[in-house]
Amino acid sequence: MASKHDTDVNNLLQRREVLGPAYRLFYDEPLTPVRGEDVWLTDAAGRRYLDAYNNVPVVGHCNPRVVAAMTEQAQTLCTHTRYLDQGVLDYADALLAHFPGCLNRLMLTCTGSEANDLALRMAQACTGGQGVVVTQNAYHGVTQLLAQLSPSLAPHGPAVRTIPPPHTDDNESVAAAAARWGAHVAAAFADMQAAGIRPAALLVDTVFASDGIFPPQPGLLDDGAAAARAAGALVIADEVQAGFGRLGGPWWGFAHAQLQADIVTMGKPMGNGYPMAGVVAQEAVVHEFAHTGRYFNTFGGNPVAAAVGMAVLRELEERQLPEQAAQVGAYWRQSWQKNAAALNHAPVRGLGLYWGVEARSGEHAARVVNHMRQNGVLINNSGPGGRILKIRPPLSFQTQHVDQLMTALLGAWDVSQ
Amino acid sequence: MASKHDTDVNNLLQRREVLGPAYRLFYDEPLTPVRGEDVWLTDAAGRRYLDAYNNVPVVGHCNPRVVAAMTEQAQTLCTHTRYLDQGVLDYADALLAHFPGCLNRLMLTCTGSEANDLALRMAQACTGGQGVVVTQNAYHGVTQLLAQLSPSLAPHGPAVRTIPPPHTDDNESVAAAAARWGAHVAAAFADMQAAGIRPAALLVDTVFASDGIFPPQPGLLDDGAAAARAAGALVIADEVQAGFGRLGGPWWGFAHAQLQADIVTMGKPMGNGYPMAGVVAQEAVVHEFAHTGRYFNTFGGNPVAAAVGMAVLRELEERQLPEQAAQVGAYWRQSWQKNAAALNHAPVRGLGLYWGVEARSGEHAARVVNHMRQNGVLINNSGPGGRILKIRPPLSFQTQHVDQLMTALLGAWDVSQ
DSSP states (O other), X not given: OOOHHHHHHHHHHHHHHHTOTTOOOSSSSOOOXXXXXXXXXXXXXXXXXXXXXXXXXXXXXXXXXXXXXXHHHHHHOOOOTTSOOHHHHHHHHHHHTTSOTTEEEEEEESSHHHHHHHHHHHHXXXXXXXXXXXXXXXXXOSSHHHHTTOTTTSOOOTTXXXXXXXXXXXXXXXHHHHHHHHHHHHHHHHHHHHTTOOEEEEEEXXXXXXXXXXXXXXTTTHHHHHHHHHTTOEEEEEOTTTTTTTTSSSSOHHHHTTOOOSEEEEOGGGGBTBSOEEEEEEHHHHHHHHHTOOOXXXXXXXXXXXXXHHHHHHHHHHTTHHHHHHHHHHHHHHHHHHTTTXXXXXXXXXXXXXXXXXXXXXXXXXXXXXXXXXXXXXXEEESGGGOEEEEOOOTTOOHHHHHHHHHHHHHHHHHTO | OOOHHHHHHHHHHHHHHHTOTTOOOSSSSOOOEEEEEBTEEEETTOOEEEESSXXXXXXXXXXXXXXXXXXXXXXXXXXXXXXXXXHHHHHHHHHHTTSOTTEEEEEEESSHXXXXXXXXXXXXXXXXXXEEEEETTOOOOSSHHHHTTOTTTSOOOTTEEEXXXXXXXXXXXXHHHHHHHHHHHHHHXXXXXXXXXXXXXXXXXXXXXXXXXXXXXXXXXXXHHHHHHHTTOEEEEEOTTTTTTTTSSSSOXXXXXXXXXXXXXXXXXXXXXXXOEEEEEEHHHHHHHHHTOOOOOSSTTOHHHHHHHHHHHHHHHHTTHHHHHHHHHHHHHHHHXXXXXXXXXXXXXXXXXXXXEEOSSHHHHHHHHHHHHHTTXXXXXESGGGOEEEEOOOTTOOHHHHHHHHHHHHHHHHHTO
């Protein structure tokens, strides 16, 4: 019988052989999970890992209610949106109830990339423009259009301008930081217009995840949004990372920021792993887009997606997981403060259950991540230079899981210097 | 209790209210299926409809083996391709076994749109070009890039040139038709180059579905492919419509055409309704693309997708559904010939279980489609002017289903003149 090591090496070789080199793996010693349950992943050797990284299984890995809803609907009917179906409408109603009244139309896709791509098509239809402002290290998806709007992946396209993420410097007021960021946005659109490019959108991930995690604060994005509107652009809140209660309490980053968005996109946790994503927009935006043509997404909004999405909503609502995320996030912050000295007072930023810790360097971050993986706790690193430890567990994460996470982090921090 | 009529009207109103006007419905009297089984859809009133239209449920609506595979894996583990997973590699091996040896790398997405978008990014990476040649009424997907390459949806983009679909005129040899089509392709690339646009790809749906259905013939695409290569472009076979045995016998349209493709894309039937799609390409193409950066699709190639995809492959293989499609398709052609006079010798084109019938006009086609729907058989119309009746049932369709389809078509043809 092949050893676990041999099995993993064979898997790696076969992977290179059939999937090719564009695919990347996590960790120096890649993980081979065979079982997921709530906040736990188990490998073939029976070793359990605490998952403090995966935001897709928002209501827990292999959530029984979600799997049951999926199975029951898949056994019954799975068609598409060109037939009438009550399930998708009930889901749309239930989801839109979590939005302010002006954001009242839902269009369904299968991935966050498709949602962002569609949102930009909408913004282009409404403005007649092509120009988009994004943050310096943004990531918005993998379509050709979005790759050009994702400087963290590749150099940005010709109709794109980049700005720093918004944040408050030490002792700076939110109003001052908002004005500073608003000036960046205004300058970016002015530069675009000077080059003859008509503005279409300001597109922001409301937790600025790939820029290093800068959680929303009330009013912080207001001046930037005003500058975008003054330039004739729409404001798109990309909630693929921040949405569905991830930040604790209010379900969306734009709600935490008290931002007026024209379009909101969402994805990852929406189906707890079932491929579904969506765009919520103002009625006028959807109507303007509809003038340019019909929209049909073969799998988007199918009856199984609707049933799965509804089960995820009900789990979030009934178990009050966004509220729990706020509490557990506060506990994590306290725990961090208690251990700040042992962690060299490294800067930490976050909200709810989305946290970033600035390591000393990208190399330090990578060593911490790999050390923690060897000790049974899964996180990762990202941000500029890979220097930010990224922590965003399933929302069913509890205080005892924070304790285990902190113990692993403390153990990894020094040996990884 | 609300009548069925009231329920449908309420559903329609609610749909407009929450999904908005970009969504369209089939049929003058929209259908509200509540149950799917093999080739049947059943509405709330218990009425059964023969599904002669939906190509996604390729191994039958709610196929029990596929649902069981999905459920079992979803109960066990659903992560992503940044961990090692044997299931996705086994699936890749099983799928690639259906391709010629030079097409030996698989990348997984969630939708055909994502697959075509990725294929074009690959072609752009390999050629340094942006220019794409497509057919006049092509449809390749809904991303911003693909909308520009889908003249059936919207006017094509500036780096796009269009050509007619290839076909043999009466008594014309395949070689003559191939040469004629090759000249169109060569002229399109020459025009593009004269405008300073560097060629990237010739992108063709190998059954030319939205152009009116022109099934592949051996050698018919050869001269066009040679012209594309002479211009420095890659050849992309879009198998989203034609693939997975739809045309009977060989699994792919490019195989029926004996076409050498650099990249092949697939989608709709791949997961029998579970959102999955993919790109199969030559090793050199994937390597060239990988130089431009990594690729990660959150849901693409997840363990549930792999399990579902494998169950679909096994159903197709073990039940020999592509072979059955060839036989049932031949039976349909015989049945058509027997009834040709009653159908005014209307032109019919197709292969396996993908058929197009030219109605007298778009209006005639729409009336036939609606009449058949009222008589319990589901087809649709598409192509230029909506004049082509489109017939592409699940591959489990059998001869008795052909008889029912033909009876409904005969009944609809004359009353719809």
